[in-house]
Amino acid sequence: MRNSDITIVGAGPAGAVLAAGCAAAGMRVLLFDHRAPWEKPCGGMLGPGAFEEFDYFTAYPHPVYFSTALRCTGPRSNESIRPSERPFPVLSRQDLGEYLIDRAVRCGARFVSERIVRLDRGKTGWSLSTGESTYAASLVAGADGVRSMVRASVATPIPRPHRSLCCGYTVQGARPEHPLIRCEDLRGYLWLFDRGTHQSAGILSRMGDLGVTALLARLDDFLAREHPSARAVSRYAALIPSVCDPAFFDLPCAGDDWLLLGDAAVHVDPLTGEGIRYALAGARCAAGSLIDDNPRSYDESWRAAFGDLLRAKASHLARMDALAEAFGTEMYDALLYSHFAGDGA
Numbered sequence: 485m486r487n488s489d490i491t492i493v494g495a496g497p498a499g500a501v502l503a504a505g506c507a508a509a510g511m512r513v514l515l516f517d518h519r520a521p522w523e524k525p526c527g528g529m530l531g532p533g534a535f536e537e538f539d540y541f542t543a544y545p546h547p548v549y550f551s552t553a554l555r556c557t558g559p560r561s562n563e564s565i566r567p568s569e570r571p572f573p574v575l576s577r578q579d580l581g582e583y584l585i586d587r588a589v590r591c592g593a594r595f596v597s598e599r600i601v602r603l604d605r606g607k608t609g610w611s612l613s614t615g616e617s618t619y620a621a622s623l624v625a626g627a628d629g630v631r632s633m634v635r636a637s638v639a640t641p642i643p644r645p646h647r648s649l650c651c652g653y654t655v656q657g658a659r660p661e662h663p664l665i666r667c668e669d670l671r672g673y674l675w676l677f678d679r680g681t682h683q684s685a686g687i688l689s690r691m692g693d694l695g696v697t698a699l700l701a702r703l704d705d706f707l708a709r710e711h712p713s714a715r716a717v718s719r720y721a722a723l724i725p726s727v728c729d730p731a732f733f734d735l736p737c738a739g740d741d742w743l744l745l746g747d748a749a750v751h752v753d754p755l756t757g758e759g760i761r762y763a764l765a766g767a768r769c770a771a772g773s774l775i776d777d778n779p780r781s782y783d784e785s786w787r788a789a790f791g792d793l794l795r796a797k798a799s800h801l802a803r804m805d806a807l808a809e810a811f812g813t814e815m816y817d818a819l820l821y822s823h824f825a826g827d828g829a
């Protein structure tokens with residue numbers, strides 16, 4: 485059995501940044517992921533100013549597609565181009581993963597390209613198995629995404645009303661002038677983002693509203709009408725957290741020997757589904773708490789960093805749900821459109 489001070493399950497943005505922070509402070513870190521770095525189904529859009537917020541992006545070696553405006557369309561032919569004073573980056577998840585995992589390894593973390601298939605919590609610590617080998621850890625961090633196995637062993641899984649279904653394609657041949665968000669006729673939205681060498685096209689809807697076939701049919705229809713030269717090169721379906729009750733963020737994300745971060749902690753914008761920035765910010769908070777040898781303080785630090793924002797957005801989503809229930813999806817879409825267009829909550 486191999487030992488570590490901290491074992492991190494999942495090497496997406498959350499896990500890789502946590503690994504780098506802890507390893508740089510001299511902790512023995514094991515970082516597991518059977519797939520990463522990979523082109524995770526994701527728009528890859530970070531908000532304005534994201535690169536400035538995290539200093540490690542100054543050395544980012546991969547291509548980044550910067551946009552200076554967002555095109556939004558909504559019900560009743562509403563349409564706007566929302567300019568941004570600071571460009572917002574759109575990047576490939578494969579590139580981001582390579583960069584953050586390399587950085588973690590350079591800081592001293594050990595990256596193991598294997599899947600954790602079993603997790604046991606005993607009186608003296610954790611035991612994690614990949615099927616091939618078993619590892620001991622005094623603390624386990626769950627950065628293993630929306631279907632987190634670590635979350636399932638320390639907290640309740642994400643309930644169905646707090647999830648959305650999204651599906652889409654990596655596309656070639658569709659070159660929107662600006663990243664596009666379209667809020668129409670569903671509790672969710674459709675997007676098309678250019679990433680230089682390819683585009684990310686997707687559609688998301690609250691769980692239980694529409695299935696994969698219906699969602700893809702709408703996306704196909706949109707692409708055929710607005711981007712007839714678009715060619716889908718790969719297809720995906722995925723879940724995304726969309727918390728519609730602010731009290732959900734009162735649940736703890738840390739104990740004496742565990743913590744959750746990123747999607748596993750449901751640190752995702754309830755309205756838009758954006759989570760990369762929260763994954764990076766949460767990992768910074770988690771690393772600080774672990775370096776201080778006080779894992780429970782992580783709950784205070786992530787709440788201080790972005791808890792109020794997530795709560796406010798969850799409240800807004802609850803109001804939008806109530807309006808959709810009473811008046812249909814048009815009201816929901818109008819509010820979501822306002823949010824993206826910059827004149828909403």
Ligand SMILES: Cc1cc2nc3c(=O)[nH]c(=O)nc-3n(C[C@H](O)[C@H](O)[C@H](O)COP(=O)(O)OP(=O)(O)OC[C@H]3O[C@@H](n4cnc5c(N)ncnc54)[C@H](O)[C@@H]3O)c2cc1C
Pocket residue numbers: 493494495496497498499516517518519520524525526527528529530598599600601627628629630633650651686722723724745746747748752757758759760761763
């Ligand atoms: C279709 C789609 C579009 C999105 N678009 C955007 C966007 O444009 N902008 C934005 O900010 N956010 C977007 N998001 C959300 C964003 O992808 C996530 O919030 C972000 O990736 C969370 O990072 P993470 O590190 O917590 O988890 P992830 O990036 O999901 O990484 C989790 C990792 O854990 C690994 N893993 C899982 N189980 C195990 C196991 N048992 N053993 C070992 N490894 C394991 C997985 O292989 C994975 O690499 C989108 C999400 C989806 C689904």
